[in-house]
Amino acid sequence: MMSVFVPEVERRRASGATLRLVFASGEALAPTTARALRRAVKGVELHNLYGPTEAAVDVTYHAVTDEDSDVMPIGAPVWNTAVYVLDSRLNPTPVGVAGELYLAGTQLARGYVSRPDLTADRFVAHPFATNGQRLYRTGDVVRWNRDGELEYVGRSDFQVKLRGLRIELGEIESALLAQRSISQAVVVVRNDQLVGYVVPSGASVETGAVLGALRSRLAEYMVPSTLIVLEEFPLGASGKLDRKALPDPAFEVTEYREPTNDIERTVAEVFAQVLGVERVGLDDDFFELGGNSLIATQLVSRLGVAMDTRIAVRELFDTSTVADLAARLGTLVATGSRPPLVPQQRPQHIPLSLAQQRMWFLNKFDVESAANNIPIAVRLSGLLDRRAMQIAVADVVARQESLRTVFPETDGTAH
Template identity: 40%
Template sequence: MNPPAVTVDRHRSAEPVEVPAVGSLWELFESSRAAHGSRTAVTGPEGDLSYDLLHARAERLAAHLTARGVGKGSLVGLLLPRSVDIPVAILAVLRTGAAYVPLDPDYPPDRLAYLAEDSGVRLVVGDPELVRRCGLDTVEVCDPWRLPPDGSGSEAPDPAPHAPRPDDPAYVIYTSGSTGDPKGCVITHGNVLALLRHTLPLLDIGPADRWTLFHSYNFDFSVWELWGPLATGGTAVVVPGEQARSPHGLLDLVLSERVTVLNQVPSVFRYLQACLAETDPVALPLRYVIFGGESVDLDVVRDFLAARPAPGPVMVNMYGITEITVHATFKELPPEALAGAVRSPIGRPLPHLAIALLGEDGSPVPDGETGEMWVLGDGVAQGYLGREELTSQRFRTLPTPSGPRRGYRTGDLARRLPDGELEYLGRNDEQVKLRGFRIELGEIETALRAHPSVRDAAAVVVTNRKGRQSLVACCVPAAVSNGTELQEELALHLARTLPGYMVPDRFVLVAALPLTPSGKLDRHGVREAAALRPRRDPPT
């Protein structure tokens, strides 16, 4: 069913990482603290927290959560701004044996209220005033900045009489809701530990590395960004909101904080590269840039490396989704991959996973043919919180040569290449049918980005009130231009490279494409922009 799991044959400057055989993420953190107690675990605008200090703060908060009835089986909401307090709160909740539910303050109040109600959280860690402003009036609040005295002398009470086990939930992260109401995905300690044990050894990293904690904790990429450094004695560098939204601000932080491991959604990295192209050449401390969450833009990676002194940072593409615990594949992007014909290479499955490519009838497709990815193995989540029917539809046990394995139906398409690696081909719901033709929106977007006057682009299908469908491209110009002339130029450009039925009916010029709080392209927002704009846009 699957080629051999990924291996990396590359010179290392350090011994491969070995994640200890522990049963929970809290035990993993305690192991790192024992080895690296005085080193900086987390840094942010508020200052540095050593492993010892992070441990002490998490213990104290955990003790108060336990005193308020939090324990094994509980779900605790976290409503915190980007700061060093997020790792403290995450560790505190895990210490009690409970699981956390991230509630990003940047989300609309109605969405936060939905997440809190659907998950059933009764207690939220956060600022009471912020909780109130977000409309969560019915939940109990624990203010982490105003904890009462322990009342127990120098030692806090034991917050976890029953330590979590591998099968216990660690967090519940809600999917984006692009195919319906948001669904809470239940991820266990064992799921995350399997990811770390089998993925970190593929990287040449250690205690000297500094990782950006860039993404919202509502996005599971943040799990990798936090536990990658905590499992290896490294440092997690919290990226404040204003710098996460500003390519120039992110570049300044990478330089000032000496970041060596940068994790990025391609939509965001595209803007960082544009920022670098507009500034004087600068030496970056980066050793790794790791992509996830979207199809990688090979042209942007090529441009980035071309401007860096050789050998430059190692560029890694990792396909994954929330339901299989962050990452499922691993692919370094050497020059031959960047110059090849494969548009979105995602490599091979991680060692603890397998990927089956199945057709609509559920049977394996031949190599080279397009199939839907089913991910099988220890990273597959418990399921959707309170959604037994949906869980049974998406999570199934499949036969494999090594015996039955539990898997998840991803809704993503791929094909297996002659060398056994995989090429990502987009989602089922990104392949649209318009006027009898099947259209892959990503192909249109790639062709638009290839035009020198386009910085970014997204294509969508818009339906008007009369039910008429049209193909619309929203484009971010690379410079100030005459809107009408650029639209006509783009139509001619695409007509030279794509079939006529793939040339958009309209082109809308926007200052920036809308992104979700996780940094992914917000296709719903793109559709709204495409539908609201007039047929002819004023010059930008």
């Protein structure tokens, strides 16, 4: 509503002289939107409020200032309310470290009507109280800043796992909102690719420059494969963002230029194999096609085998198009790849690995040290068949050679 209100004020050249206080709640407040309001309505006091329905109405507040240029805090707790930022083991997180937000206080709800299952999941025992109080798990990921206020990161249920890597979509959205040209941003996963949707704060958004800024701030696997610029976001009946109504992206490669030699053709074919793309041309970029640092290791490994050479992952980051990478590899072809792993003759005395040498040395240095002992307690219920358990443990030891390995010595040398 604020992003709609501000352009209207500017269009009508209305100063909004009677408007003194503005409270933003219900959605994350973008710094660009807050800046636009304070610029359009001189002297207005803007407060960013936060609070879920289970602790209605608001539980934290922050008075917006000129310093809120990159990150918009949701603030400190209101009177009679306590907030906790806890990790997965319900331990408080230090300043700057993200954790889940838990709430306590007078205005906390008692639970959900006729939903004991949902109540038990969200209203949990207070780990720091002795009088039976409970905390509410908000599902929101936040962190403390050095001013003692909370910064909103995103939703814990918006955490995704993409190509084996866990990604906080809210963290990417925060990085997008830090760009002055963007007033609203949302990131989703579509077709196994990260897609960013943005609404410009001004006339336009230079997507290339924005993606470049994200690469300097985020890990490569967190940078969206594409950015889609919309005039406005689709909203549901409640007036909030309708993620399902966001348009599907069209992942397109650049204008196709056919590889001209064997090295270029090999690079293009391996690009297509690891990225699942039907056709790859000379000017196609590995990362723009959806590649990331995890897939990069697969790519250089396959290229190394195909070209009988050793290729560092750094080569791909420096030259990520087919043409550039093929030119770089032209001097490396047939220089020798890593020796293949093949069965060897087992010697009578197997030498210790570096880790085994360390264990042997520490044991010799202090025979009473428990440095390599890991105590584990297992709680069992019911009657225990001790013989069955002994046989099971013995079976595991028989199958796993490392569990029955010892380090005898021959002439002072362990093996």
